Amino acid sequence: MLHFWYVHSMLDHIRDKNALITMQKAGISKTQQRIAVLNILSKAATPLNISSIRQSLQSKTRINRVTIYRILSLFKMRGIIRDITSSGISYYELATRENPVHPHFNCLNCGKLSCLEPLTFSQAKHLFNTDENFSIEHIEINISGLCSYCRNAT
Amino acid sequence: MLHFWYVHSMLDHIRDKNALITMQKAGISKTQQRIAVLNILSKAATPLNISSIRQSLQSKTRINRVTIYRILSLFKMRGIIRDITSSGISYYELATRENPVHPHFNCLNCGKLSCLEPLTFSQAKHLFNTDENFSIEHIEINISGLCSYCRNAT
DNA sequence: ACCAAAAATGCAACATAGTTGCAATTATTT
DNA sequence: AAATAATTGCAACTATGTTGCATTTTTGGT
Numbered sequence: 131m132l133h134f135w136y137v138h139s140m141l142d143h144i145r146d147k148n149a150l151i152t153m154q155k156a157g158i159s160k161t162q163q164r165i166a167v168l169n170i171l172s173k174a175a176t177p178l179n180i181s182s183i184r185q186s187l188q189s190k191t192r193i194n195r196v197t198i199y200r201i202l203s204l205f206k207m208r209g210i211i212r213d214i215t216s217s218g219i220s221y222y223e224l225a226t227r228e229n230p231v232h233p234h235f236n237c238l239n240c241g242k243l244s245c246l247e248p249l250t251f252s253q254a255k256h257l258f259n260t261d262e263n264f265s266i267e268h269i270e271i272n273i274s275g276l277c278s279y280c281r282n283a284t
Numbered sequence: 285m286l287h288f289w290y291v292h293s294m295l296d297h298i299r300d301k302n303a304l305i306t307m308q309k310a311g312i313s314k315t316q317q318r319i320a321v322l323n324i325l326s327k328a329a330t331p332l333n334i335s336s337i338r339q340s341l342q343s344k345t346r347i348n349r350v351t352i353y354r355i356l357s358l359f360k361m362r363g364i365i366r367d368i369t370s371s372g373i374s375y376y377e378l379a380t381r382e383n384p385v386h387p388h389f390n391c392l393n394c395g396k397l398s399c400l401e402p403l404t405f406s407q408a409k410h411l412f413n414t415d416e417n418f419s420i421e422h423i424e425i426n427i428s429g430l431c432s433y434c435r436n437a438t
Numbered sequence: 439a440c441c442a443a444a445a446a447t448g449c450a451a452c453a454t455a456g457t458t459g460c461a462a463t464t465a466t467t468t
Numbered sequence: 469a470a471a472t473a474a475t476t477g478c479a480a481c482t483a484t485g486t487t488g489c490a491t492t493t494t495t496g497g498t
Contacts, residue, residue: 159465159474180455194477199456201475215372216424218484220455270370271425313445313494334484348448353485355446372455374484440498447492455484463476468469 145169156208166191167201168210177214177221177234177243214270216243233271299323310362320345321355322364331368331375331388331397368424370397387425 149168153160170186171178178186180198187193202222205211212225216236221243223229232248303322307314324340325332332340334352341347356376359365366379370390375397377383386402 161465161475163476192477195455196457196478197476215369218369218372218374220372315446315494317447346448349484350449350486351447442497443495445492445494447490449488449490451487453484453486455482457482458480459478461476461478463474465472465474467472 142169145172148172152210156210158204158208162191163193163197164201164205166193167198168205171211171222171224174223176245177223179219179221179243183222214243296323299326302326306364310364312358312362316345317347317351318355318359320347321352321359325365325376325378328377330399331377333373333375333397337376368397 146165146169149165149172150160152168153164158164166187167183170183180202183198183202184195187198202211202213206213206222209225211222212231214221214223214234216234221234223245230248233246235244235246236242300319300323303319303326304314306322307318312318320341321337324337334356337352337356338349341352356365356367360367360376363379365376366385368375368377368388370388375388377399384402387400389398389400390396
């Protein structure tokens, strides 16, 4: 039987490799800080906000607050990640083919952001009577309430 | 023919009266600052963010930054206003029967937030497969791109 | 209309998010 | 392996938002 730590170090290794490939494709320098940020986002099951990212990073990599902002901003520009702002807080998630744009659910109790089933852009676009000639570039749908855990806990 | 200033002072008078009635109904003290904030929001054609509200207020009423936050928070709790957070900035609009919850359009160029045609809560709710037992309390839909003005200006 | 009690405002101080310029460090290219 | 280019760290700054406490304004009873 494989050991826990072994499986994990193996996964970490794969992730590091993927991170390098991603940055290669994007044509940006492969720095330790960028790899670390990318790995944290690829490990995450839900979109993460800056403070979660900082916490996860500080234990492993020495990284400045400003650097995180700059890396996230660069990743966003290059289409590597997407940001979701729910209740005034920015969350980040990987933007891959396998992970298309989708609505999010923000628990008002625990604050966790979960991903909902995707709605295609055209489906969503169809909903809104935009006879006024707006050019739609982004549709953000955020739903809030209580997640199943918090709902049952109360 | 009626003079411009006359019509306006008349409208202001009606607004002041409406503001007083609103606060009476909500069972909260009728203060100058609250009347001023309420009037600004009732005059506005689009949802306003804090800095717009501050700017509009400072010319007329002496009011502290903190007071505006407290008033908006109270109004929100009492259901007098609604807040919309688009791209990390909070905007406020009157929450009346005639003005139901609706999606918003945020121009990425000029930053202005416009109101789109409403979608009923049940229409919107129906869209999302929430088989997981989330309890939905709020659905926020924000669309961004270029407004007609900015689109044509470029 | 006045006075006491209750409520709201102003102010100072603080916390967090996010940005910018510049010097020091790290990647990349040859 | 060295020179150049890019990135990071740091200090300082802006904006948003919050809290405690003293001062002022509203409210409600007389």
